[in-house]
Amino acid sequence: MIQIDVKAGNADKQREDAVVLPLLEGRKLTESGNELQEVTGDTIADFLRKFDLLGDFGASRTLYDVEGMHGHRAIFLGVGNEKDLSLHKLRVLGAKMAAKLEKSGVRGAALYLTELEVKGASLADKVQAVAEGVWLGLYKFDKYQTKTKANKRALRTVNIMVTSRRDLDDAEVALSKAKAVASGTIFARDLGNEPGNVCTPEWLGDQASALSHKNLKVTVMDKAAIEAAGFTALLAVNQGSAKEPRFIVLEYNGGKKGDAPVALVGKGLTFDAGGISIKPAGAMDEMKFDMCGSAAVLGIFKAMMEMDLPMNVLGVIPSTENLLGAAAYKPGDIVTSYKGITIEVLNTDAEGRIILCDALAYAVEKKPAEIIDFATLTGACVIALGGQATGLLGTGKKLKKALKESGTHSHDRVWELPLFDEYQKQIDSKIADIKNTGGREAGTITAACFLSRFVENVPWAHLDIAGTAWNMKGTDISPVGGATGAGVRLVVDYLSRR
Ligand code: BES
Numbered sequence: 001m002i003q004i005d006v007k008a009g010n011a012d013k014q015r016e017d018a019v020v021l022p023l024l025e026g027r028k029l030t031e032s033g034n035e036l037q038e039v040t041g042d043t044i045a046d047f048l049r050k051f052d053l054l055g056d057f058g059a060s061r062t063l064y065d066v067e068g069m070h071g072h073r074a075i076f077l078g079v080g081n082e083k084d085l086s087l088h089k090l091r092v093l094g095a096k097m098a099a100k101l102e103k104s105g106v107r108g109a110a111l112y113l114t115e116l117e118v119k120g121a122s123l124a125d126k127v128q129a130v131a132e133g134v135w136l137g138l139y140k141f142d143k144y145q146t147k148t149k150a151n152k153r154a155l156r157t158v159n160i161m162v163t164s165r166r167d168l169d170d171a172e173v174a175l176s177k178a179k180a181v182a183s184g185t186i187f188a189r190d191l192g193n194e195p196g197n198v199c200t201p202e203w204l205g206d207q208a209s210a211l212s213h214k215n216l217k218v219t220v221m222d223k224a225a226i227e228a229a230g231f232t233a234l235l236a237v238n239q240g241s242a243k244e245p246r247f248i249v250l251e252y253n254g255g256k257k258g259d260a261p262v263a264l265v266g267k268g269l270t271f272d273a274g275g276i277s278i279k280p281a282g283a284m285d286e287m288k289f290d291m292c293g294s295a296a297v298l299g300i301f302k303a304m305m306e307m308d309l310p311m312n313v314l315g316v317i318p319s320t321e322n323l324l325g326a327a328a329y330k331p332g333d334i335v336t337s338y339k340g341i342t343i344e345v346l347n348t349d350a351e352g353r354i355i356l357c358d359a360l361a362y363a364v365e366k367k368p369a370e371i372i373d374f375a376t377l378t379g380a381c382v383i384a385l386g387g388q389a390t391g392l393l394g395t396g397k398k399l400k401k402a403l404k405e406s407g408t409h410s411h412d413r414v415w416e417l418p419l420f421d422e423y424q425k426q427i428d429s430k431i432a433d434i435k436n437t438g439g440r441e442a443g444t445i446t447a448a449c450f451l452s453r454f455v456e457n458v459p460w461a462h463l464d465i466a467g468t469a470w471n472m473k474g475t476d477i478s479p480v481g482g483a484t485g486a487g488v489r490l491v492v493d494y495l496s497r498r
């Protein structure tokens with residue numbers, strides 16, 4: 001991650017390669033731009049008049065070697081109408097601008113974005129949003145491209161400018177929060193983007209172990225330990241794979257001893273071929289992302305440790321591949337779970353709920369205050385919500401309400417689907433306690449119904465990130481495409497307010 005600092009000072013005095021000034025719709029400059037215009041004479045006004053620079057959101061133009069200015073470039077960045085600005089738009093501007101600066105070989109830049117007025121946002125909020133945008137917008141996953149020339153003139157530093165020195169303390173705090181959030185998100189993206197031949201359950205366990213710290217104890221169970229513990233549903237899904245499963249437990253003790261932890265449970269399916277109910281070949285490669293739930297959990301732990309959050313958090317990650325080996329579990333099999341509930345397997349591709357049910361039952365035993373699970377669980381959720389919102393279901397009323405608020409604030413958004421009792425009968429089985437599919441209707445909800453059988457009365461929220469965890473075309477703040485780190489900003493925001 002590049003260096004970002006917060007600074008105060010006028011635009012003409014900055015010695016960075018580039019000074020970035022917002023331009024509002026109608027060619028209006030903001031405070032710093034107007035000041036710069038005053039000290040530099042007509043150059044800027046002429047430039048703005050000559051070019052069709054209207055202040056459209058995200059469009060930018062560069063003016064070189066302005067007399068009276070220390071920096072080499074003045075970049076005018078369109079930000080649209082000030083009334084329409086939001087914190088997320090600042091994040092997007094940070095991401096877009098950083099990517100552009102990097103491409104044009106700029107080494108250092110000063111961004112004057114926090115002087116923009118955003119309804120209901122403090123300066124700290126704005127600094128955090130811009131910084132997150134810069135870090136996330138520069139994200140790349142190119143470690144496997146042997147011919148990629150390292151960008152020798154890569155962007156090295158960005159200064160986020162604030163108007164008054166008095167704001168610097170608040171801005172510093174916001175910056176360090178942004179850094180934790182970004183590094184957690186980037187960690188989640190890195191884990192998600194690794195191919196299935198590298199990111200195996202064993203490797204995922206090693207990545208979790210590497211997070212160990214004085215406040216964080218990580219236990220990784222191998223197959224023998226999983227057998228001994230009795231995580232039989234996880235073992236059933238693992239039967240078709242040549243690779244051992246892992247069951248990963250993280251215990252973060254930032255709070256008082258004995259305080260009930262928040263439990264975070266993440267689906268760690270390192271490759272989902274569907275098993276005997278095999279998936280079609282098209283885009284099957286994307287099922288390497290089926291461990292993004294576990295990546296979100298690990299990313300949250302990373303951010304939480306960097307922020308030193310004063311609370312206890314339990315992480316539980318069941319991990320396996322879902323393949324078609326000779327010993328694979330089959331449609332029609334009846335599996336007994338860790339909790340004792342029997343499951344009729346109608347479709348081996350509905351494996352996520354099967355591995356999660358053991359993890360949820362284990363989490364419940366630890367008497368958590370609440371449980372949040374993260375899973376790329378259903379294709380139906382992709383159809384319902386696309387890539388713009390994570391599916392939210394569950395029994396924790398206060399928890400769900402707070403997650404919705406955090407989703408809005410972090411722009412890592414959620415949308416609730418109902419868990420009406422009537423849906424539960426769709427997973428009744430004639431020969432076992434429950435079956436692992438509920439038919440075509442309400443697929444996201446019946447998957448959550450399945451999970452609900454294992455959480456007892458612990459307040460619980462289920463996050464179906466199937467549509468949000470990765471995006472092959474890229475997004476405004478994840479331009480390269482691939483894993484997005486969905487769930488990290490959301491739950492770090494939630495935990496830090498809790
Ligand atoms: N990992 C998939 C869900 C998924 C599909 C996520 C597409 C993202 C994109 C999950 O294991 C799965 O295969 N679910 C099935 C369940 C069905 C068989 C009841 C699905 O959604 O098709």
Ligand code: MN
Pocket residue numbers: 272274322348349350351352
């Ligand atoms: Mn599946």
Ligand code: ZN
Pocket residue numbers: 269272290349351352376377
């Ligand atoms: Zn899956």
